[in-house]
Amino acid sequence: MGKNQNEFVKEITPQGEDFSQWYTDVIKKADMVDYAPVKGCMVIKPYGYRIWELIQAAFDKRFKETGHQNAYFPIFIPESFFCKEAEHVEGFAPEVAWVTHGGGEGLPERLAVRPTSETMVCAMYAKWIQSWRDLPVLINQWCNVVRWEKATRPFLRTTEFLWQEGHTAHATAEEAEEETRRMLDVYAECVEGTLAIPVLRGQKTEREKFAGAVRTYCIEALMRDGRALQAGTSHNLGQHFAKVFNITYLDKNDQLQYVWQTSWGVSTRLIGALIMVHGDDRGLVLPPKVAPLQVVIVPIGPAGKREAVLARARQLHQELQAICRVHLDDREEYTPGWKFNDWEMRGVPLRLEIGPRDMEKNQVLLVRRDSGEKCAVAQDDLAKTVQDFLAEIQLLLFERARRFREDNxxxxxxxxxxxxxxxxxxxxxxxxxxxxxxxxxxxxxxxxxxxxxxxxxxxxxxxxxxxxxxxxxxxxxxxxxx
RNA sequence: CGGGGCGUAGCGCAGUUUGGUAGCGCGCCACGCUUGGGACGUGGAGGUCCCGGGUUCAAAUCCCGGCGCUCCGACCA
Structure with missing residues (x-):
């Protein structure tokens, strides 16, 4: 047992002392990322990537429900495509990475490593769209993009990042506007409902809008240090791109028309938001819906009773697998106390402790990450209690964050x-x-x-x-x- | 891209002022003993001292040039 029994492990700088350092400590201690050998690039490790997968799943489901299909466009964009929309080039040019050689030879035309795919998508849409019957086109892609940033921070701003970009083409301005607003609402729903992060919806000013858009809508969240984070954007592109890429269709009156377009995106930056909205001085706090592990079981097995406790823990593990993402931490080389701290730093919403004392009483101990509250639960009521707790924690984290935003x-x-x-x-x-x-x-x-x-x-x-x-x-x- | 801090074992650091051939804690490996909030013992492995030049008999240490991380500003999901 440690010498400072009334103190928790001090592996993480307190938020109040240095918020930036706290953030860096948390992502490292929670084993979410590691710095890669290329400037501004990060490796998203399994624990961090699982969070991204859960975020993806929630968004992707809603995209499909709103009629979108996934596709994949190339990462390389010819310079000539990229340069077509004046405002767009001007906005992105400073942060584009260029490919100048391939197979040991200089390329006749430089290729941009996509910072976003509007130009590539538009070039293809020009080929695909002929008739009003082809519209609307509702396509999304999950991919990586590269922006040569000057100052980078894991998840918040990295040279390469993962995101989704929706690209749609419509027959009318009204439809495009409706789509732009619909997807903003989808974003808000997902971020609030799944990530438990309250957001403000609104429109960007001219200064802040997307390069090449007519209008940009956004969702904005408040971090615990009082700074805002743009959590998602939805753009009404009007006919800017349609005109330069010549995306036209014949309408019902045999008239040639330009399409009206939208694009919208959320990125791995959402993980940064998740950390900075819910995290505390002990580390990450994950809303159950995006927690890679929702429950971790820590068996406490002193000599002689270890096997019996473990057997029961395995049984509980199996039972809970039917209703949640659960992990049995049966490593022998770590003490229970060590595991408590470790899983708390990783933000697991519920910890289930089972030891000899619990065995006698036919109960387990559930400990909540959000409040630290400990609660003895009869084994017969376990499944129901776990489900209730997870649901409650999800809502409570949102409420807490909403109140914080209101207070600030x-x-x-x-x-x-x-x-x-x-x-x-x-x-x-x-x-x-x-x-x-x-x-x-x-x-x-x-x-x-x-x-x-x-x-x-x-x-x-x-x-x-x-x-x-x-x-x-x-x-x-x-x-x-x- | 400007200003500050940092770069020595997986992690955190000492050593740099005053050059003399690298150390501590944690972690890791083995064995034993342990398990209700980061246990303990014994033994062991592990280092291009960020990279490249230079000065010197000798460089982690001094000089020049790069690179990376980080914080604060300017630009951006």
Whole structure:
């Protein structure tokens, strides 16, 4: 037994001391990633990748339910394709990786390693779409993309990352807009319902929107250090790409028309959000729906009773396998205390302890990761209790995060208060804004805060801009962002 | 891309000021003993001191140049 029996293991820097260090400690201690030998690149290890698989499954299910099909497009994009849409090139050019050689020879045309696939998809859609009967085209792909970033952090911003990108083509502007909004709602549902992360929905300003889009909608989440994280974006591309890639169809009146397009994406960044929304000083805290292991069984077997305890643990393991993702940690080389700490750092929602004392009473001990609460449960009620606890933890984590966001969202009426909040409390600021780009930029320079989104609110805005005193045009959520 | 910090065994570090041929803790391997919040003993394995040049009889240590990680800003899922 350790010498400091009333202290938990201090492998992780407390959040309050250094949030960035805490984040780095957690991803390492939870065994989610390792740094790769290439700058800005990470290996997603099995435990981290399993989380991604669970996230993927939840989103993919909803994509299919909303009529989308998966496909795969090439990773290499000819430079000439990439350069067609002016705003798009300008936006992405600084972070594109180029392939100049193949098979030992120089290529006649450079190939971009996709930073996003709009141009490749559009080139193909131009071939595939002829008639109004071909529409809509609703395709998604799960893939990797590369963006040559200057500052990288595991999951939050890496040179290569995994994501999904939906690309759709429609006959009308209305349909495209409807699709853009529908997928934003799908994102919000999945992120809130599965990752237990509350999000704000809204529209990006011109400054923040996707390069080449008419409009960008987004979901924004608040991290525990008071900074915002863009968790997903959905773009209405209008006819910008259709016109330069010549994606046309004959409508019912025999008229040649350009299609209307959308694209939308979420990435492995969601895992970063998961860590920073739910995690605590003991490590990761995973919502049951995305936890690789929902229950871990730790048998406590002193000499003489070990076999009996283990046998019972195996039986429980088998029973629980029918209802959840459960693991029996029967390693002999670690003490129970060591295992408790280890699985807590990895964020497993429920721990089941079984020892001689429990055997006598025909019970087990369930310990919740979210609250630390210990609860003796009769073995007969185990399956039901585990299911109830997992469901409860899922909801409770969402509630807790929602309350945190509410407590850290400030409606602000004037510049002084704006500055004070950004200086001290951080979080979201809801304020009236003039809608001027120059003012938005000024706020960013003064406070570090950007407009995260313009909420879809029915409330009319009146009065003056929170920062420049011009007449207000819109409500805006501000925050310092990742 | 600017500014700071760091790079020595798998991890965390000492050694660098003042050059002399590498050490500690944890982990790892073997055996024993243990198991209700990171046990203990004995023995053992493990190092291009980030990389490349230079100075020197001699470089982890001094000089020059790279690379990587990290934090803070500018640009971005």
């Amino acid at each position: 969202t400030h409606q602000v009426a004037d510049k002084e208060e704006f500055d004070r909040v950004m200086e001290n409390e951080r979080g979201f600021i809801l304020a009236a804004h003039c809608g001027e780009d120059s003012c938005e930029l000024h706020i960013k320079e003064q406070t570090g805060a950007t407009i995260r989104c313009l909420p879809f609110t029915a409330e009319p805005v009146s009065g003056r801009c929170v920062y420049c005193d011009r007449p207000a045009q819109q409500w805006a959520y501000f925050a310092r962002a990742y």
